[in-house]
Amino acid sequence: MTEFEKEVLKAVVKIPFGETRTYKWVAEKIKRPRAYRAVANALRKNPYLLVAPCHRVIKSCGDIGGYSQGQAQKKRLIKLEKTI
DNA sequence: ATCATGACTAATG
DNA sequence: CCATTAGCCATGA
Numbered sequence: 001m002t003e004f005e006k007e008v009l010k011a012v013v014k015i016p017f018g019e020t021r022t023y024k025w026v027a028e029k030i031k032r033p034r035a036y037r038a039v040a041n042a043l044r045k046n047p048y049l050l051v052a053p054c055h056r057v058i059k060s061c062g063d064i065g066g067y068s069q070g071q072a073q074k075k076r077l078i079k080l081e082k083t084i
Numbered sequence: 085a086t087c088a089t090g091a092c093t094a095a096t097g
Numbered sequence: 098c099c100a101t102t103a104g105c106c107a108t109g110a
């Protein structure tokens with residue numbers, strides 16, 4: 001586990017239930033405004049799927065983005081949380 | 085040290 | 098609005 005990945009996760013767990021943030025937002029949150037690509041890289045490995053709500057992280061343009069468990073699942077979770 | 089790889093982004097045509 | 102391009106950064110080989 002690298003420090004960078006930890007920072008990314010720490011930022012991700014701060015995302016409120018039912019809301020979404022962008023990769024760029026996370027990057028800025030960890031004081032690395034231009035590491036949004038590296039952020040995605042860290043999430044891609046995603047070892048804390050159950051503690052880090054990485055399904056709430058989407059692209060800045062509003063697109064769904066990717067997910068280790070599949071975009072469909074990601075979309076479902078977001079929609080579900082938005083409903084509750 | 086160098087190179088390729090991505091769940092990306094912003095700018096340009 | 099859609100496609101292409103260049104810029105970006107941590108990570109692993």
